[in-house]
Amino acid sequence: MEFLQPSTWAEALDMKAAHPETTPIAGGTDVMVELNLDHGRPASIMDLTRIKDLTEWGTDDGLLRIGAGVTYTRLIEELGDRLPGLAMASRTVGSPQIRNRGTVGGNLGTSSPAGDAHPPLLAADAQVEVHSKAGVRRIPVREFFTGPKKNAMLKDELIAAFLVAPAPGPQQFSKVGTRNAMVIAVCSFALELDPAHRRVGTGIGSAGPTPLRAVQAEEFIQGELEWENRRPPSDAAMGRFGELVAAAAKPIDDVRGSAAYRRHALAVMARRCLQWCWT
């Protein structure tokens, strides 16, 4: 196995162009697990931890631009006030040790349907900024996931950052796992309300081949919510919202839970998240 260790971003992009099959590694919380479980042996690995740019965040035209190498711990501590939904999701990632190493960039790179960061990024309509020697692309996260552990990136591209607006309103994230901490999602749900634009964003995790959005549920509840007087939505509307979220999922039966349970739990989480966001 070849071990590539670029010290600058330009060098990393050169290396990625020269070795398009290389597996980038940052925190290693996905890559090392795959190696340890003997799920394939990459021909080469590129260590991105020497590239300081990746660990920085700032603003870009009103959006937060967060380097792919910013850890979950830093997201929670430094950006929890501006991105409460993503911070809630980050808190459910692994153990403190994992959160000290793991990054949203890595989560996006792996593109697992169970990635905890994905639902809040979907709900917030975030963008993934990918670079190659040929240039820069910003891919809406809603178009990023193309299949199980597959995404819209080209072979010579690396994830530089993701861009997301500071929360325009209440955000929530909820995740079902069969233990009370340090657990992979059986299913998860993220919700964002944007009162100024009367918009609702959703994200579903671990209940389909990719992270999903519940578009019909969003459209339905945007029309139902009384944005002016902030009256609580009716039980019927809440129930319908839950049903539409469940209907948007494409779950399967696996070792973590049944498809039927996942749909059931999504409906419950959707109703609860809406309740928590609205009141």
Added chain:
Amino acid sequence: MKVGESVRRPDAPPKVRGTFVYSSDLRAEGMLWGATVRSPHPHARIRSIDASEARAMPGVHAVLTHEDVPGKKVYGLEIADQPVLAFEFVRYWGEAVAVVAADHPEQARRAAGKVRVDYEVLPPVTRAEDGKVLRHVKIRHGDQSARADVVVKGEYEIGMQDQAPLGPESGLAIPDGEGGVDLHIATQWLHVDQQQLAGILGLPKEKVRLTMAGIGGAFGAREDLSMQAHACLLALKTGRPVKISYSRPESFVGHVHRHPGTLSYEHGANRDGTLVYVRARILLDGGAYASSSTAVIANATCFACGPYRVPNATIDGIVVYSNNPPCGAMRGFGSVQNCYAHEAQMDKLATALGMDPVELRIKNALETGDRAITGQAIDGPVPVAELLRRVRSFPLPLGEEGEGEGRELFLPGGVSNTTHGEGVKRGVGYAAGFKNIGYSEGFDDYSTARVRLFVHHGKPRVEVHTAAAEVGQGVALVQAQVAGSELGVTDVVVLNADTRVGSAGSSSASRQTYITGGAVKAASEAVCRRVLDLAESELHPGSELRIENDSIVDAGGKPMVSLATLLGDAVIEETREFRPRKTHHLDPDTGQSDAHMQFAFAAHRAVVDVDTELGLVKVVELATAQDVGKAINPLAVQGQLEGGAAQGLGLAVMEEIQVKDGVIKNASFTDYLLPTILDMPPVKMDILELGDPNSPYGLKGVGEPPTISSGPAIVAAIRAATGRAIDRVPVRPQDLTL
């Protein structure tokens, strides 16, 4: 260090700091790494094995198959039926077929991948109902056609639990250049490994020497051989030290598991709640090889009714062979599965009778002199009713713990933000359980201890040498405490366990403190007698002498002479074997017999919060009461009560090896979930020391009872919170919602 003092483990700081040397950390000059070729099928005929490509790979020193096993090609704790390396057939997914030694572990793994095994795939037997009977234990106690006013029935299913010791199987075999081998190994019973290895290697026992290596837990998983024979075979073949260290996924197929089972019960009682009869059929899936299944099913059957007076019992305990992963010993050993069933039945019966479930249990609780369903009169303290009263008398915890920041951590779902209180209901449940301590059914159980007293740097020192495996339970400290108490010497050194001293028996069945503690006590007493004889012959005292604080003192406690002076250059050494009282075979037709040596009892109360809409469970509190006879090291006893309860909680709400068509689907800690600190609540405990008249210091085995009734109490609490009839563990969210 005296019996009854709380003593901290000396290996605790190095374990926390990461400096403790586990068996997986062992190294030797010129060491090779072993890797194992495993079956990808649960059942197949082996047509041929072609290792030529693997042998030609860089760094590879040996590839061995069953043809290279010089001695016995099969082994087993009760029945020798498991191949060292598979021949003719593979009978479970992950069975070892060949082993490789190479310079680097990655070379070994790659070469293992190039061993070509031609399999003719056969249909696997994966349902216990279809399996071949390995043992059928029958209990026919009292009136077989007894009738009762109130009858409750139930069928219960128990999933397959893993011992999940944090240290995977590992060890280092070093050839001695003279045809023998030294094996450094984390195991539960050095001498049974030695005996099995000598047979496999075709060597006399003296040429197979074992030394205990740093262990990361056992819980029954290290009773059977795993990599021991493979490492020794490779070392003897290559003439080089060979280390094998399993990965976590490999560990899941590298050791036996707790038996999954289906248990059908019928309880009959009078209107006043007096139990009249129990009829039960217990079916356990033993998997591909026998391991200790025959003993596990005996336990499941003997303790099928729980710690209650049952005058009439008809119990059929059946364990079968299948092509599922082999099952064997795990903490609780057959008494865990049946406790879920008998305790669910007691709650059902209480409901049917309109009685309080604790009162029903107390009414039927076994007492001293009562006969178990095996006909054995239970002697010594039998405080079942007292234990239940004590767990009931602990104050119940308040509502939701804490307020504000961090409060959600204590709700079901924990950090996952699934509820802010919505759907959460509380439930309280009780359970009691019992099991045998030590080996049963006529087994000649004993332990050997060598105790040596001499002067070291001007001070008396005691060295204790046994082969008792320190598996984390604290038997090393127990030995030091016993020798320290008996000999009145402050400097006590417990040597690492190895096969240079006689067998200590297994670190199993909660027996080591009793049996090896007994052996160390006997050897220490013999040393003490000799020292006092020496002192008396030199001092001619008027009164009786004893040893205290490194000196010979008279009856009034007045120092007569220091031990160092008395001993000079003398070395006083005694070796003793200790045997507990005899047990007897179960009658094959009725199961009536004095088959067990000692009985231990515990009770638990569980308080749970259940998110009834999402089916998520938070165990809020566990309370337990257990009679330990005498706490030799109270701190270690507390640890056993907490750790055992955590393992019981695991089976109740999350731990399950999921097997589909004979294949394990979750062989990693990503999907085989163990309780975290947020899942395991604080344990309130009431430790009783009632003193067993038959045992050393009155002690009882401690390690297993906490694992027996903790889970059933949690499930009872979940039933109370949800109103659902839960008949399967672990309880899954979908079982509580759909």
